[in-house]
Amino acid sequence: MRALFPYLLVAPAVTYLLSITLYPGIYAIYQSFFLVRFNEWIPVGTDNYVELFADTEFWGALLNTLIIGGIALAVECLLALVLAYFAYRDPFIRGWRIVFLMPMLFMPSAVAFLWKLAFNDGRVISDLLMRLGLISQNIDFLGSVPLARLTLIVADVWQWTPFLFIIFVAALQGQDQEIEEAARLDGARWPQIFWNISLPMMRPVIAVAVILRGIDITTMFTNVYIMTNGTPGGTTETISYFIYRQGFRTFNFGYASAAAVIMLIITVVSAQLIVKRAFRSGRA
Template sequence: MRTDAPSVPAEGVAQATPNRRKAPPRRRSPALRKAFPYLLVAPAVIYLLAITLYPGIFAIYQSLFVVRFVNWTWTGLGNYQAILQDREFWAALGNTAIIGGISLTLQTCIALALAYFAYRDPFIRGWRILYLMPMLFMPSAVAFLWKLAFNDGRVISDMLIGLGLVEANVDWLGNVWLARLTLIVADVWQWTPFLFIIFVAALQGQDQEIEEAARLDGASWPSIFWNISLPMMRPVIVVAVTLRGIDITTMFTNVFVMTQGSPGGATETMSYFIYRQGFRMFNFGYASAASVLMLIMTIIIAQTVVKRAFHSGKK
């Protein structure tokens, strides 16, 4: 015999079902919202400070001592006084200025000329990636390549003999200016593309309406480039040349591989001088003092050049 179960009223079902409402999302505090972007970049900032700020502070601290491996003797500003009276230091500083100045001037002129043609010519503009090839090689490989071409392999000398310009093999590393020339050629060949790509980007970023208006007035492209594009590129040129100049002051690989400061220290740059003092003569405090002085001089010169260039551009 079948008995039907008593029916449960709808009100009872509604009362038995728990009230499941979604909890509102938690809102972050205003302080946490402001600090969140800084928390994201904090690891990268800490890492950069660890590999840049700490070595600089340690070098300044070490420059106040006479350091011979584990023996540290307080000398205060004695290292700085000795460096300012060191003829080798001033000679290395002069070599850096001469080699770097000539190299930077050639790089700037060549890069501007290449940018002039690459910006206008569609064919050259389509293959401008080829100009970046030297910059992709390792600096040590480039130094070995040019040392082989100039001295060890006699490639340049054989070419000059074949052209009838010289009668015998040229000792490139035995003459002061020829040795400097080898360093300049290697540096210009590798790092001119750095300035070239910046100058091309600056030309492409200019307002095309100004160039078109000058064309309508009958101006030729060389006149437009010299009187319109070049003045507009001045801030970019100043910044690019300043960055490249700072990098030239640290020229070490070419000197170490090609000349090692010869002949008679005529190609010894500041970086090689610091290396020689620290890792060949083991005078680490003296080398640290030289690096600190070089850093101060580089900052002062770069700041002065950039400040004057931008200030004169506002007038």
């Protein structure tokens, strides 16, 4: 009984989580071998997978997710690092932090509408660029592949750079100041100190923060749903949106489940490879 006690304490949480990961995972795998028409399930073997691997929309969605997510993540990381470096020893750091974190506190659906209005429906960005003399006529941001992707990236960067900023500031404030001080006394200049001392010391924290942000960015759905619906020509459709569209727009549940299973495999593999290590070293 005594030996079982710790298991009993953790069991309810684990059971609850299994019911929303293991059960749906098995359900999705099972469903992916069927053609689902309303309440009728017709077994089709591996047809869904064969079709999926030949589906350019599926590969396109994977690629879009990587392009949009990759660029947004890189920009956010760079911006947050620069901002954190300038802010962390500033006397007004509390003020900066409060202002910078505000975009993060809006609902993502609200932020999506803000940028949808600014870029598309209200043409504000076009108008501002015209006033600056940078362009001569209205831009249709949904009419070009890079521009449509850009609107998604801007919305994500605006909302989520603060997430990384706050974590990086905490990491910089928490680091051993004496090492930096010693380097400075030895005549090192600040870019050298930042590059050779601060950055390497922050690496475990950067890893954890980037992984957490990376998880959310590769599952991007809300912004696509509200801002672009995948236009033009599916080039802004993310993998999450692809699964949603196959499942709940065309009611092709078996096919959508096959795509979900592929995503599940990618998730499990990357979780094992990357995340376990980062969270171990992150606590060192």
